[in-house]
Amino acid sequence: MGNKQYKITVIRGDGIGPEIVDEAIKVLDAVSHLKGFELKYTDALLGGIAYDITGVPLPIDTITSAKNSDAVLFGAIGGYQWDNLPRELRPETGLLGLRKAMGVYANIRPVRVYNELIRASTLKEDTIRGVDLVVVRELIGGIYFGEPKGRDGDRAFNTMVYSVPEIERIAHVAFKMAMKRHKKVCSVDKANVLDSSQLWRDTVIRVSKSYPEVALTHMYVDNAAMQLIRDPKQFDVIVTCNIFGDILSDEASMLSGSIGMLPSASIGDKVGLYEPIHGSAPDIAGKGIANPLATILSASMMLKYAFNEIEASECIEWAIAQALKDGYRTKDMSQYDAKEICSTSVIGSVVANYVGKCKK
Numbered sequence: 001m002g003n004k005q006y007k008i009t010v011i012r013g014d015g016i017g018p019e020i021v022d023e024a025i026k027v028l029d030a031v032s033h034l035k036g037f038e039l040k041y042t043d044a045l046l047g048g049i050a051y052d053i054t055g056v057p058l059p060i061d062t063i064t065s066a067k068n069s070d071a072v073l074f075g076a077i078g079g080y081q082w083d084n085l086p087r088e089l090r091p092e093t094g095l096l097g098l099r100k101a102m103g104v105y106a107n108i109r110p111v112r113v114y115n116e117l118i119r120a121s122t123l124k125e126d127t128i129r130g131v132d133l134v135v136v137r138e139l140i141g142g143i144y145f146g147e148p149k150g151r152d153g154d155r156a157f158n159t160m161v162y163s164v165p166e167i168e169r170i171a172h173v174a175f176k177m178a179m180k181r182h183k184k185v186c187s188v189d190k191a192n193v194l195d196s197s198q199l200w201r202d203t204v205i206r207v208s209k210s211y212p213e214v215a216l217t218h219m220y221v222d223n224a225a226m227q228l229i230r231d232p233k234q235f236d237v238i239v240t241c242n243i244f245g246d247i248l249s250d251e252a253s254m255l256s257g258s259i260g261m262l263p264s265a266s267i268g269d270k271v272g273l274y275e276p277i278h279g280s281a282p283d284i285a286g287k288g289i290a291n292p293l294a295t296i297l298s299a300s301m302m303l304k305y306a307f308n309e310i311e312a313s314e315c316i317e318w319a320i321a322q323a324l325k326d327g328y329r330t331k332d333m334s335q336y337d338a339k340e341i342c343s344t345s346v347i348g349s350v351v352a353n354y355v356g357k358c359k360k
């Protein structure tokens, strides 16, 4: 019998996207070699580069390729040169469209603090040591998609809209995740002001009845932003809507020391999308200094969630921890305890090399 084979659509995108995805592939190749499975990559276009080549930010071929693969690995999109395009041609519209087309409604963003990076955070050691939380963000509804939206002369408007089924399905993801962790869900909303948040809260409470072992709390988003910095260890699973999750998880990235450390998995109907939480970082693109670890960790999530290759996924996490322990750092996390400040490509090679030594 031949090796197991998995089909991955690879979307490098714009800015630092190609640099960080190349490193994730380097590490994936190392782990597939070690564990004896095959990865078949198909490249697809998205974002500014797709607009430049095809005239649209989300070509049909990309959707087709994504839907016909076992998983999609994605870097980032966006850049100054596309900022003045009409909204429907902007790179960000392409990404929102891909998420919608793939039906990936749940974006899972684990926030873990590596002991080796504790001093890289701007927060105090005591506050962040041992932080281990997950943000479950609703990804294809809410204000980023709601109708009506648009601009009418001197007025512009967007609509935050949620339906009960949309809230129920994301709530189930959060409660199921909590069951495998510390059995706590904090639902973040703005129910004191927004009708869509009141529906969110009512629905989450109803779903919680199916998970009696899980302790459910609620928090207004402004308080949650403060509590994440004051005492992040109080959280296990945070479930929230699209825009609040977008903002809170960037905030949470500073617990881990760098936005270049936070991966994510977007799951839903069928095929999942695996991507770092950060953007295309045009300010550092092409300089070879971007941190690829969030993308490599996203690849590790892909192995776990999409392919059930648990040992391979753990080998990547172990390899990253080893690289950090031995003092390898990219510039964004090099303020403290760095023995070697590495380029994007060097830290990718270091991690791939450790993967080869994994005994799991």
Ligand SMILES: NC(=O)c1ccc[n+]([C@@H]2O[C@H](COP(=O)([O-])OP(=O)(O)OC[C@H]3O[C@@H](n4cnc5c(N)ncnc54)[C@H](O)[C@@H]3O)[C@@H](O)[C@H]2O)c1
Pocket: 016, 020, 075, 076, 077, 078, 079, 080, 092, 095, 259, 260, 275, 276, 277, 278, 279, 280, 281, 282, 283, 284, 289, 290, 291, 292, 294, 332
């Ligand atoms: N998923 C996505 O593709 C996505 C997400 C957010 C923003 N964007 C787009 O990215 C572009 C830039 O947006 P932004 O500047 O607000 O956010 P950003 O996340 O790209 O960058 C914010 C800051 O973090 C730094 N940074 C980000 N990733 C890093 C990494 N891996 N290593 C080291 N430093 C890193 C950047 O240099 C920058 O200083 C915009 O066009 C935006 O629309 C795309």
